[in-house]
Amino acid sequence: MKQNRRTFVRAAAAAAAVPVIPSAQAQDAKLIKLGMCQDFTVVYTFVTAEYSQGQRDYFTMINERGGIKGFKFQLDIVDTGNATQRGIEAYERFKREGVVLVDPLSTPVSRALVPRALADKINLVTTFSGRSDAADGEAFPYVMPLSPSYWSQAAVLVDYMRKQEKGLKGKKVALVHIDTPFGREPITLLQVLAKRHDFEFQTFPYPPPGTEQSAVWTQVRRLKPDWVMIWGAGAGQIASLKEAARNGIPMDRIASVVWMSESEMNVVGVDAAKGVLKFEGVAGGREPKIIQAIQNEVVAKGKGVGKPEIVGTTYYNIGVMAAALIAEGARLAIDKNPKGPITSEQLNEGLRSIKNFTAEGMLPPVTITKADHQGGGRGRVAQWDGKRWVPKSDWMAADQDVIWQMIRTSSSDFKKSGK
Amino acid sequence: MFYRRAGLRHTRYTQDRQLWPLPFDRFLLGLAIVLLVLAPAFLPSLYIGTYLMPWLLWTTATLGLNLLMGVAGQVHLGYGAVMAIGAYGALHATRSGVPFEFALLIGGLLSAAIGVVFGAAALRVKGLYLAISTLAMQYLVDYVIIHVPAISGGTQATLSAPPVRLLGFALTGDSAYYWFALAMCGLVTMFMLNVRRTSYGRALAAVREKDFAAEIIGVSTFRYKLSVFWVSSFIGGVAGTLFAFCYYKAVTPEQFHLELSIQMLATVIVGGMGSVLGSYFGAALILLAPVVLNNGLAGLAKGLSIPINADIAAHAPLVLYGGLIVGFLLFEPLGLAKIYANLRNYFLVWPFRHARR
Numbered sequence: 207m208k209q210n211r212r213t214f215v216r217a218a219a220a221a222a223a224v225p226v227i228p229s230a231q232a233q234d235a236k237l238i239k240l241g242m243c244q245d246f247t248v249v250y251t252f253v254t255a256e257y258s259q260g261q262r263d264y265f266t267m268i269n270e271r272g273g274i275k276g277f278k279f280q281l282d283i284v285d286t287g288n289a290t291q292r293g294i295e296a297y298e299r300f301k302r303e304g305v306v307l308v309d310p311l312s313t314p315v316s317r318a319l320v321p322r323a324l325a326d327k328i329n330l331v332t333t334f335s336g337r338s339d340a341a342d343g344e345a346f347p348y349v350m351p352l353s354p355s356y357w358s359q360a361a362v363l364v365d366y367m368r369k370q371e372k373g374l375k376g377k378k379v380a381l382v383h384i385d386t387p388f389g390r391e392p393i394t395l396l397q398v399l400a401k402r403h404d405f406e407f408q409t410f411p412y413p414p415p416g417t418e419q420s421a422v423w424t425q426v427r428r429l430k431p432d433w434v435m436i437w438g439a440g441a442g443q444i445a446s447l448k449e450a451a452r453n454g455i456p457m458d459r460i461a462s463v464v465w466m467s468e469s470e471m472n473v474v475g476v477d478a479a480k481g482v483l484k485f486e487g488v489a490g491g492r493e494p495k496i497i498q499a500i501q502n503e504v505v506a507k508g509k510g511v512g513k514p515e516i517v518g519t520t521y522y523n524i525g526v527m528a529a530a531l532i533a534e535g536a537r538l539a540i541d542k543n544p545k546g547p548i549t550s551e552q553l554n555e556g557l558r559s560i561k562n563f564t565a566e567g568m569l570p571p572v573t574i575t576k577a578d579h580q581g582g583g584r585g586r587v588a589q590w591d592g593k594r595w596v597p598k599s600d601w602m603a604a605d606q607d608v609i610w611q612m613i614r615t616s617s618s619d620f621k622k623s624g625k
Numbered sequence: 626m627f628y629r630r631a632g633l634r635h636t637r638y639t640q641d642r643q644l645w646p647l648p649f650d651r652f653l654l655g656l657a658i659v660l661l662v663l664a665p666a667f668l669p670s671l672y673i674g675t676y677l678m679p680w681l682l683w684t685t686a687t688l689g690l691n692l693l694m695g696v697a698g699q700v701h702l703g704y705g706a707v708m709a710i711g712a713y714g715a716l717h718a719t720r721s722g723v724p725f726e727f728a729l730l731i732g733g734l735l736s737a738a739i740g741v742v743f744g745a746a747a748l749r750v751k752g753l754y755l756a757i758s759t760l761a762m763q764y765l766v767d768y769v770i771i772h773v774p775a776i777s778g779g780t781q782a783t784l785s786a787p788p789v790r791l792l793g794f795a796l797t798g799d800s801a802y803y804w805f806a807l808a809m810c811g812l813v814t815m816f817m818l819n820v821r822r823t824s825y826g827r828a829l830a831a832v833r834e835k836d837f838a839a840e841i842i843g844v845s846t847f848r849y850k851l852s853v854f855w856v857s858s859f860i861g862g863v864a865g866t867l868f869a870f871c872y873y874k875a876v877t878p879e880q881f882h883l884e885l886s887i888q889m890l891a892t893v894i895v896g897g898m899g900s901v902l903g904s905y906f907g908a909a910l911i912l913l914a915p916v917v918l919n920n921g922l923a924g925l926a927k928g929l930s931i932p933i934n935a936d937i938a939a940h941a942p943l944v945l946y947g948g949l950i951v952g953f954l955l956f957e958p959l960g961l962a963k964i965y966a967n968l969r970n971y972f973l974v975w976p977f978r979h980a981r982r
Contacts, residue, residue, distance in 0.1 A: 246939035258935065285919060285939035290873065290880050295675040295916050302671050314879035317783045321874045337781050387771060387782030387878065394780055511935065616781055623720065623778075623785045 235546040236277045238536055238553070240265075241300030241308040243315070245288035252469055253440065253521050254311055258283065259512040260525025261309075264496075264533070266511075267504050274537050275544060286310065290318045301326055306550040307532060311335055313388055316349075323348045328550050329557060333528040334464050334487065338391060339616035341580035343558065346617065348550075350557055350579050352531045352572070356463065357609045358583030359485040360392035360435070363461045364399050365604035366483070366587040367433045374405040380426050382419070382446055383437035385411035392437060392463075398608050416442025423449035432459065439465040447474045447482060457481035461587065467520030468594075476592055483598065486588040487569075488527040490595045492518035494568035496526060520595070523568065530565040531572065532557070570601030583609065628973045644818055661807055665800035674799035676913060681803075681810040682867050683908040687892045688813045688901065689860030694890075695899025696826065697853040698833030699747050700756040703763035704861055704889045709881030710766060711736040711862025712869035713776055716784050716876060725789050729866050736862025737855045739766075744854025748847060751836070763883050770878045783877050786870045802871045809867060813860055817901045829853055888912075895950055897960025906961035914949060918942035 242261065244254045265279045273279070282300060286292040293315035297308055307329040310316045316336035323330035330349045332340060338355035340346040354362070368374045381396060383389035393409055400407035410426055412419045416438050423446075426434060434455060436446040443466055450460055451474075458481035466484040492501065497518050504510050505517055516522050539548050539556030560581070562571040570584035583603045588595040628649045635641040645651045665673050690704045701707075715732030719725055746758035770777050778784040789796045789805070796802055820826040828849050831839035836846045869876045888911055896907020919942045926933040957964045 246935070247943055255936065283935055283938075284923075285942075287915065287943075289884075289915075290877075291675075291679055291912065292916055292919075294872075298671050298675045299920075302669070314877055317781075317877045318873055318875050318880070320783070321785055337783065339781055385771065387777065387780075390771070390782075391780055612780070616779060619779055620781075620783075620785065623787075 236273070237280055238277055238548050239280050239282065239300075239303060239305045240532065241282050241284070241296065241303075241305040242311075243284045243286045243293055243296035243300070243308065244311045245315070246285040248288040249440070250288065250312060251440070253465070253467075255512065256467075256469075256516050256519055256521035257311060257525035257528075259510075259516055260522040260527075261529040262511050262525075263500050263504050263517070263522075264526045264529035266509055267500050268533055270503060270509065274533065275540050277536065277540050277546060277548065279533070279536070286312065286315055288312050288314060290314055293319060294322070297322060297328075301328060306548060306553050307331060309333070309528065309532075320346070320349055326550075327554070329554050331528060331532065334524065337616075339613045339620065341578060341583075341610075342613050342617035343574075343576050343579040344617075345621050346579065347576075348554060350574075352528065352557070352574065352579070352581055354464075354485075354487050354583045354585045354603075355580055355609070355613075356388075356391045357395045357612060358580065358603060358606070359463055359487075359585060360395050361399065361583075361605040361609060362585050362602060363435060363483075363485055363587065364396070364403065365602065366461070366599055368403055369599075371432070374403045376405070377432040378406045378408070378429060379433045379435065380408050380410055380429055380431040381435045381437060382410045382412065382422060382426060383435075384416045384439070384442050385413050388439070389437050392435075395605075395609065395612060396435075398612075399605060402605070402608070412438075412442070414442075416440075417445050419445045419449045420452075423453045423455075426450075427453040427455065431455075434460045436460060436462045438463070443470050444473050447479055451478055458483065458589070461485070464524075464585075469519070469521075471590055476590075479590055480592045482590045483587050484590075484595070485585050486520075486595065486597065487585045488523050489568045489597070490518070490520050490523055490588065494523070495566040496530065496568050497523065500526070527565060527569055530568070531560065531563065531574075534560050534563050534565075535574075626972075626975055628969075630973070642822070662804070665803060670799040673803045676916075678799070678803045678806050679872055680905075680908055680912060681806045682864060682872055683892065683912045684905050685806075685810045685813050685867065686861060686864035687889060687896065687904040687908050688810075688817050689857050689864060690889050691893050691896075691899060691901070691904050692817060692820065692829075692860065693853055693857035694893050695897075696821065696833065697829040697849070697857075699744075699850065699853065700752065700759065701857070702756045702760040702883075702886055702890065703743065703766070705881045705883065705885035706763045706766035707736050707740050707858045707861035708865030708868060708885070709770060709878070710739050711865035712876055712881065713770065713784075714862065715866035716786055716869055717776070719787055720784075725791060725870070729863060732866035733859040733862040736865065737859040740858025740861065741851055741855045744851060744858070747850045747854065760883075763886055767878060767882060777878055778876075783875055785875045786873070789870050806867060806871050809863070813863075814901060817904075825849075825852075891950070895953060895960055897962030900960065900962035902965060903960050903962030906965065910949065910953070910961065915942060915946050918945050 242258060244258060246254050262281060265281055268274065269278045284296045286296055293310055297319055300308055309331040310319060313335045316330060316332045319330055327348055332349060332351050333353045336351060338357050340349040340351050341355055371377055396407050408429060410422045412422045436443060438446060457479060460482050462484040464485045464487055471479050501517060505514050535553055535557030536548065538559050539552040543552055558574055558576050560572060560574040562573055564571050572581035574581045583606055584601045586597050586599045586601050589598050628647050630647065635646065645654060664677055686708060690701060693699050693701050711732035714735035715728040718728040718731045743759060743762040747755050750758060796805060828844045831844045832846055832849050840846050873880060892907040892911045895910055897903025922942050923938060953961060
């Protein structure tokens with residue numbers, strides 16, 4: 207398009223009018239609008255960038271294939287800087303524009319959006335973030351974690367340790383975590399599991415943002431733990447691994463929450479971090495069929511967004527997983543309403559009837575029901591071998607009985623509150 | 626021309642001392658009030674609920690901090706914590722059955738009581754040292770909230786705010802909440818406008834200019850420093866309560882972190898220390914500029930059909946935002962209120978360039 211002063215002025219006027227004049231857009235019956243108000247600039251930064259790249263590439267692939275029975279997806283991407291009020295603004299604007307699903311990928315923003323999403327009946331996707339108790343679909347009908355909660359992740363890690371040790375009796379497990387609600391979340395569950403499996407459990411909080419942990423790790427060394435779990439994100443994870451190495455704690459005894467990827471390994475040193483374990487909710491690497499398809503149909507044709515070498519990294523694949531689950535939910539909704547437009551309620555219905563979905567082998571079989579929004583809580587343990595993450599176990603879920611007890615306690619508290 | 630001053634003769638002290646002696650100022654004020662009150666009639670609820678209301682709430686909080694910083698000259702780096710105390714206090718009060726009107730007061734009083742304890746540091750230290758001791762308040766309050774599940778609301782650390790019932794009426798819809806926020810903001814604004822004309826305000830000004838000089842002329846710095854922390858924290862607590870009930874509706878500790886305290890501090894400085902109007906301008910710039918810039922830039926890219934990289938789309942508004950803040954402060958270090966005052970002074974004598982002011 208040729209640009210002269212007139213088009214510029216027009217565009218500038220349009221831009222100035224965007225925040226003021228309500229946009230009256232014609233609803234396309236076969237367009238499904240998704241709102242991605244995520245944090246690209248403050249806390250989640252590269253996590254969001256890679257996650258969002260995966261989501262966008264996946265939906266590009268679907269749209270390039272002609273959509274799902276003619277239905278196409280449109281993604282609105284907005285930066286929130288992890289600020290609640292900016293998340294709320296983006297959410298309310300999405301609502302006006304007819305968005306049927308919002309994905310904030312931020313614990314504080316999603317927590318603040320929960321009451322609004324429930325009241326407005328807009329699907330709120332909280333993959334690997336947000337409230338763990340949103341797994342209770344009866345209390346949170348429109349909040350969709352679609353992924354193993356932090357409690358399920360901790361349980362899988364403990365289960366792996368138990369199998370390695372053939373029983374954890376008398377063993378010492380340390381939890382080194384960031385001192386925020388997110389970091390403290392697994393504590394209650396681990397206390398219960400410590401009683402159940404008879405191991406000694408101790409917590410070691412470090413203050414946010416987590417870049418300074420030296421004092422904590424000397425204490426960890428003094429305990430001589432058999433296993434260490436690290437619970438943080440971004441810079442905190444990197445500092446944890448560096449301090450662990452400095453204090454002589456063997457890497458293959460350290461197990462991490464899901465937030466650990468190739469990017470962190472590159473900072474810690476790919477060889478220095480060899481052996482570290484992490485929870486994995488989705489297969490990494492470029493081997494999964496879906497990732498190969500994206501490579502061939504999107505990236506190879508120059509339609510991908512972002513750097514091509516990101517394709518197949520942990521957070522990219524998590525983004526693909528979220529997108530694939532959303533698309534599967536939409537497919538089920540479209541099957542029921544082939545004429546469209548797909549409303550938020552219909553998409554919700556679709557998402558809550560996903561059954562044994564594996565995204566062509568990239569995920570453990572995920573079944574989401576009206577009662578269970580977590581999808582089974584299955585995951586596996588993967589180990590860093592210096593080059594890539596190698597799965598060390600099968601897809602499994604552990605101690606879901608305790609977890610569901612905790613989910614129900616917490617969600618019934620939620621139901622009682624706010625009245 | 627606009628500000629016609631010819632023929633205005635104030636023959637009584639009350640006339641001379643009124644807040645807005647010029648009719649044109651009164652007209653502007655009236656216009657602003659009418660527009661704000663009628664806003665829900667001509668603006669879609671998106672702009673009421675997510676632009677105007679948070680702006681008013683942020684302004685209310687800024688006014689409270691401005692009393693402390695601008696009027697009494699005491700720095701506070703933990704104002705977010707003050708607001709958090711109010712929000713959590715009021716939330717727990719309503720959850721145990723206290724009516725909202727009283728919960729609002731409880732929130733304010735709780736903030737005031739705890740704020741004044743930390744304000745006691747101001748009796749011994751000032752300037753940067755006071756900033757650091759109030760920063761300690763921020764960290765202590767954050768720590769307590771996160772570590773006491775009874776306060777933060779269990780493992781998920783989220784408390785939902787019940788819908789507000791005011792004097793027997795339930796507030797429903799964005800407009801009702803907006804009007805309520807507007808009324809509260811108006812109340813605090815009236816207090817701030819008038820406090821400087823009282824002996825209390827003059828005593829605070831004396832403390833601000835030189836505390837030991839104030840002591841020499843008979844102004845008890847002990848009393849006034851503590852009382853200004855009390856009053857300012859009370860306003861902060863009320864503002865925090867309004868944040869929780871009118872806007873967020875679900876309270877998590879992150880909402881009142883250090884970032885909010887710094888945002889508040891920036892709002893006061895960018896708006897203009899001690900200026901009531903400046904608090905409105907500052908809150909508008911600091912709170913709304915990132916959102917407006919973000920949407921505006923995205924709209925511009927779309928209008929010109931430039932395929933804009935998501936990375937740039939996310940970071941460019943931040944660069945502009947920083948540039949705006951630095952630019953305004955370079956252009957006028959006394960803040961946005963001073964820019965307005967300069968404009969007003971220009972128009973006071975317009976179309977003439979020079980006149981006795």
